[in-house]
Amino acid sequence: MTNTSRTKPLHAGTQAPDFALPSGPSSEFRLSEHRGKPVILVFYPADWSPVCGDELALFNEILPEFERYEAQLVAISVDGVWCHQAYKSARHLNYTLLSDFEPKGEVSRAYGVYRAQDGFSERALFVLDRDGVIHWSYVSPVDVNPGAEGILQALDELSPSVHAEATS
Amino acid sequence: MSRLTRPLGEKDHIIGPRDAPVTLVEYGDYECPHCGKAYPIVEAVRHRMRDTLRFAYRHFPLTQIHPHAYHAAEMAEAAGTLGKFWEMHSLLYQNQDALEADNLIEYAERIGISSQRASEVLENNLFDAAVREQFMSGVRSGVNGTPTFFINGVRHDGAWDEESLLLALQQAEMAGHTG
Numbered sequence: 001m002t003n004t005s006r007t008k009p010l011h012a013g014t015q016a017p018d019f020a021l022p023s024g025p026s027s028e029f030r031l032s033e034h035r036g037k038p039v040i041l042v043f044y045p046a047d048w049s050p051v052c053g054d055e056l057a058l059f060n061e062i063l064p065e066f067e068r069y070e071a072q073l074v075a076i077s078v079d080g081v082w083c084h085q086a087y088k089s090a091r092h093l094n095y096t097l098l099s100d101f102e103p104k105g106e107v108s109r110a111y112g113v114y115r116a117q118d119g120f121s122e123r124a125l126f127v128l129d130r131d132g133v134i135h136w137s138y139v140s141p142v143d144v145n146p147g148a149e150g151i152l153q154a155l156d157e158l159s160p161s162v163h164a165e166a167t168s
Numbered sequence: 169m170s171r172l173t174r175p176l177g178e179k180d181h182i183i184g185p186r187d188a189p190v191t192l193v194e195y196g197d198y199e200c201p202h203c204g205k206a207y208p209i210v211e212a213v214r215h216r217m218r219d220t221l222r223f224a225y226r227h228f229p230l231t232q233i234h235p236h237a238y239h240a241a242e243m244a245e246a247a248g249t250l251g252k253f254w255e256m257h258s259l260l261y262q263n264q265d266a267l268e269a270d271n272l273i274e275y276a277e278r279i280g281i282s283s284q285r286a287s288e289v290l291e292n293n294l295f296d297a298a299v300r301e302q303f304m305s306g307v308r309s310g311v312n313g314t315p316t317f318f319i320n321g322v323r324h325d326g327a328w329d330e331e332s333l334l335l336a337l338q339q340a341e342m343a344g345h346t347g
Contacts, residue, residue: 054313092232147312
């Protein structure tokens with residue numbers, strides 16, 4: 001019974017399902033418009049929750065590093081656009097927060113990381129390659145900040161030349 | 169299990185016996201209240217294991233939420249060039265609520281850095297590369313917040329109140345003896 005609401009996260013090698021989600025009160029982010037560069041999808045349970053705050057603050061800090069790989073990071077939760085707007089401004093977040101709000105959790109379900117029993121998403125990371133194929137994915141225990149080393153390793157694999165530059 | 173990817177080297181700030189069986193590395197942020205809480209704990213543990221523990225500190229400033237942390241870290245690096253890193257480190261943690269540029273310059277003067285030099289450090293971000301390098305070494309090692317501790321190279325995910333930290337360090341010492 002406990003497993004009925006569990007789904008499996010999409011694995012490496014899978015084409016990432018396309019989606020369009022509100023990125024603000026009057027703007028939208030469509031995944032398929034971002035081919036040609038790596039995309040990092042950060043699913044997290046909720047704005048304002050303690051671990052999420054640390055995780056998003058850390059990614060905020062590492063943003064310049066992600067940019068060296070020309071990677072775009074977007075974070076996704078079931079919170080609405082106004083909630084995201086307040087959260088983003090309070091925490092000085094410099095990247096886009098998407099609202100998987102209506103139908104609730106639809107995108108999170110498509111990626112296999114929705115916690116139906118809780119009504120929010122797993123703490124999950126996906127790195128997509130330039131063709132929109134999942135290169136790496138990871139689901140962290142919901143109360144553990146996954147950090148960024150996995151994302152950076154995946155980006156290294158997608159852009160070995162950037163990595164070489166960083167370590168030389 | 170996350171591990172320290174950059175071993176300790178010449179550039180690190182290390183205190184304690186060189187041949188100590190246990191090494192504790194902290195990634196910290198001078199403006200972070202949790203790191204402020206950890207400071208006296210680390211001091212106490214260092215005292216209790218003074219013959220067997222060496223301690224190294226690396227910067228992990230979260231600048232978007234702690235606007236003074238980066239400058240504070242740079243000033244600690246500046247002090248380090250005079251062999252006074254630990255004096256500055258203590259001053260910063262003992263004055264976490266006063267880390268404005270004027271305060272940092274005053275602390276610098278207290279340990280023998282001229283106010284002109286201290287101003288230059290801040291205005292020209294003279295130690296930017298060092299701070300950034302330490303931060304990235306933390307990112308690559310799985311630092312996911314501050315403070316993050318590594319004991320003999322392995323990330324310590326357990327509690328870090330004085331007794332818990334001491335126990336973890338002593339266990340590492342024992343493991344070293346048997347292994």
